[in-house]
Every structure is written in structure tokens, then in C-alpha cells.
Amino acid sequence: MAETGHPTAVIQAQPVPLKRRLRNGAAALRRTPLIPMMILWMLLICVAFAPLIATHDPVKNEISNNHAPPSTSNFLGTDTLGRDVFSRIIYGSRISLALSLLVIVIGGGTGIILGTVTGYMGGLADALVQRAVEAILALPLILVALTFVFTFGFSFWNVIFILCPFVAARFARIVRGETLSIRERDYVAVAKVMGAPTHQIVLKHILPNVFNTVVVISTLEVGHIILVESSLSFLGVGIPPPNPAWGLMVADGRQYITSAYWITLFPGLAILATVLSLNLFGDWLRDTLDPRRRQL
Amino acid sequence: MGAPMVMDNRTTKNGSTLLRVEGLKTYFLQRSGVLKAVDGVSFTVKQGESVGLVGESGSGKTITCLSLMRLVPKPAARIVEGEVWFRDQNLLSLPEREMRGYRGHKMAMIMQDPQTSLNPVYNIGNQVAEPVRLHLKERGQKALERVLEALKAVRIPNPEQRLGQFPHQFSGGMRQRVAAAMGLSTYPELLIADEPTTSLDVTIQAQFLALIRELQSEYGTSVIWVTHDLGLVAQMCDRVNVMYAGRIVESAPVRNIYKEPQHPYTRALLDSIPIMGVKRDKLYQIEGQPPDLRNIPQGCPFWPRCPSAMDICHEEYPHRTSLGGDSFVHCWLAEK
8 A cells, every 4th residue: 555655655654753652652551550450460360370379279178277367378367167268269269250251241242232233123122122121120139149049059050140131131221222322323324325234234333332331331240240249159149168259258257357357358358459450441441442532 | 127117218328317206205104193204206317417306304305315215214104105216127126135235336325414424433444445345345455446546536635544544533524525435435326415515614515516526527426415505506406306395396407496486485495595795684584384294284285385375276286387398396376
């Protein structure tokens, strides 16, 4: 495409001065959420290399050494059964992250598809899906999950199964709203006038424009799912013990919060740091992906 | 197609009929009744010709154009009757799949608002390439060349550099040019311009119109101008169709429309243009409101506002009176 002798080629070829490049780089760095990204990287490393990082077996009891305060042998102390809190948090990251990612991919994916397709097409399909969404959103999540898990038994997959419809409903609702507004934009009309088939309009014009929203709700939902999983575990119907789930650990320590605060505090901090980082990261991602904001 | 070929098959390049609309009726079926947005519209567009579709807001101009494209808002609106012949093909009898081959390929449309007619997430090159990929089935380097050619055709400076930029980096006039480039990138035979200049300021508007005219003489494209700007019509159109309450009430070459308008509505429209240098206390305006299309008055729909209404106007819709050539008017005054 390089046109020789074209006047713009000359303008384009002029190098950006080093000083300005540095300044631009610094500005970009300032906008990047470094701390949240570091926390998320650490989380990913924990997930990937849990056996290497953990100092103890997360499910091995050592009753003689229970409620030990943080020390050099147990960085974050031990719990009621003498298990190492640090190792349990490291292993717990696997469960929390796997659970929320699976729910986002399955539930969120379903919600996005339903939201864009029915939102764009409207009519009976749209009405049916929206009534279903309303019905789901009207149910109290914790109560339904409690009943479900009591009936069908404790397991990782049961928790995922019961969370997916709720997440799908949220996604479908928000994405559909967005789709309705995008559907009326002129560029969708232009695409129709251009003779683009429906699936292409949904894929090329609707989906990329709801993407910003999807990114933001996904990061928010991951935080939400971790919290719900924690609540369920706290109530004793989430991830079955002795698996090291963060919410379960908080629940375990609640009786001893005055005498052995570390059992509750550190898993709680892990939840807090993860959820907060995800939200900040999501904000940044949305700004970065929006072509209009990228230039600012 | 099994449709009877009743139309005469003139295939000479210039002056041959490109589009022929016959008795087109598009109704909105509502709970409160039938809204007749387009009620028996017939007109023709010849190869290379510019045709104006003029009327007040709500007279059915836009719905007429959307009907030509078969893109009336579903499920509310329905094309209930009529034929739209594009060369030898009745578009209304085509299956949807084949119809898509016409849209954006043989007939393109430019929208009113350049601010929203481009998708903010794609760069310009990508957007202009979409019809090229879709209809000309060109990809990669060939598509890129086609896009550059289209951008050059609409006089966008430095098209190579502009390709990678996004819509928000373009001014309104430039975006409208990009929209035009998108429409023209597939060499359509018919371009429908739905009030393309309303959101542009006067200088940019003049530039844009000059550009379209240039392109028209270059490619021999026919254009339908949908507008209520009679100045634009005078500049750009060969023929004018004046619409009122979903019908064409007068159709004539542009010179005749301005010199000797036959229908009182056309006359009223022309009178409501301010004339430079002539001082008037108040701008002329047509009394009353356009009729509610759910409840069009019996007879000629214009009679409640017509300064020269007669008894017969209340009773019966006037027949078509030929004014010589293809020109006609629907008015009892002309019939006498």
C-alpha cells in the first residue's frame, strides 16, 4: 500500500520524538491498573503452580498443631484441624477461579447468545426468553441453590449447574437491552440495506458493540460468583469439604474469630483482593477496547 | 420467474427504464386501524436519471423507499400490493435470499444521519470493504484496491492514511462521504439518497451534491432523492414526484414543476420557500396539518387544506390527468 511519492508518506514517515514517546508511554502506564494486574497474575500463577507454591498438603489434618498463629513454618497459621491456611488459600484459588470461569463461559455465553439473537429478532422468541429471564431473576438464588444442593447432593458440578441459569439470565437481560438500542442505530440499517444476512448483522454489528458491556459484566460477575460460592460454602452447601474453597474457610473460622483471626481473615482478604482486582481490571479493559477512548 | 413479462423490454443503455413502481401499497396494520403510509404509488426511474420524491414529513417518502428495498419495519408494516420492477425483475416476488443480492449491490442507499450510519468499532477501510466482500466477493488486495478507489471517488484526501481510522476521527461531511463511498463501492445502478444533506451545513452540502452529480455522470447511476428541500430538488433532479398522504399527486420534469405547478399542494410547497431579497411579514405556510394516515378524508386527501377546493373534491379522489409525456397530476382543477 506504500505509495511512492505520495505526500502523506513523507508526513507518516517522520519519527515521533523520543521525549514524546516516553511521555506517551508514561501516560499509558499511569492508566494501566498495575496493582490489580499483578494480583491477578499472582492468582494465575497460584492456580497453575499450586503444588509448587504450597508448603503443606491442603487437606492433611494435624490436630496437635491446630489454631497455630502465623509463623515461619505456617505462614498464615493453621485452622481448627491443624491444616495450613496458606496452602489452603493457594489451592482454593483453583476452585474459585475454575468455578467462576466455567460459570461465565457456560452461563454468560448462553446469555449473550440469547440476548443478542432474541433482542435483534424480537417477536415471540424474545418474549419467551424475557419471561424466562424474569422468572429466574425473581427466584432467590441462595434459597434455590440450597434446596437444589440438598436434593442432588454436594458437588462442584452441582454448584456450577445451579449458578449458570442465574448468570445467563443476568447476561441475557443486559445484553438484550443493549442490543435493542444498537438495533436501531443507522449502521445496522445500513447493513440491512447493504444486503447483509441476519447472522452477519448479529455477528459483525451487534456483538462487537455489546462487547464492552459484556467485558464489564463478566468481570463484575466473576466477583459476584466468587462471593455466591463463598456464601454457599459458608452455609455448608457449596464446595464439599475438605476441599479448600475460600468461602468454606471463612465459614470454618467464624467461631474462633476472636482467638484465631487468621483462619477467617486471610481467605477473606483473598476474596476481597480478587474481586476488587477483577473489577478494576474490567474497567480498564473496557476503556482500552473502546476505539473512541483508546485515543484519549 | 413465472411472473408475466408485461413490461416493454427496452434495453438500450441510456434512457431505458431502470425502475418501475406500479401501484405500490404499504400499510401499517395497527390495532387502531390500518395506516396507509403508501397508498398506490407509481413512478419510473430511467437509467442515469435523478428523481425527486418530495413531500412533508409523514407523506410516505421514506416508507416508499424502504418498500423498494423490501425493508419496511416488520412486523408492523406490510407491502400489501403493487409491483417493483427493477429492469426485468419484479423485486416483490423474489425470495428473500435473492433480494439480498440486490440490496447494496444493484441498489444502494445513503442514510440521513452520518453521525450514526457508521459502526464505531470498525475502521473506515473495513466498513467500506463490507459491501465489496459481500457482493463482489473480492477479498484481500483486490478488495483494498476497490475500497481505495471508492474513497478516492468521493474525494477523501489521503485515503491510504484514512483507511485505518475510525468514524469518530472523521467530520460530519467526511462521514457522509464515507457513507456514500460504501454505497457506491459496488457500482450500484440505483442510489437512494434519503435526505442525505439534512445534517450537513450549507457549504458541505453543496460539495456533497456536486460530488454526487459528478459520480452520476461518471457511472451513469440513477438517483432517487428523498427530500423536502426544494432547493436541492431544483439543483439535482430531472423529474419530481410530489407526495401527499401516501400518494403521488403530481409528477413532472423539474422545470415544469417550478414554472407551472398544477396541483395546489405543489404550488403551496413552492410558495412556502422564502425568496432572497423579498421581504415578507410572515412566511407562507400551508394551513392545517397533514391528514392522519389512519383516517384519510374521503375524496382528495388535500381538500381540507386546499385553497381552491370544490364540492367534488370532498367526494371522489381525482383521476390521473396526463400533462403530456410521463407527467401527470391528480387534481379536479386540472381535469376541467
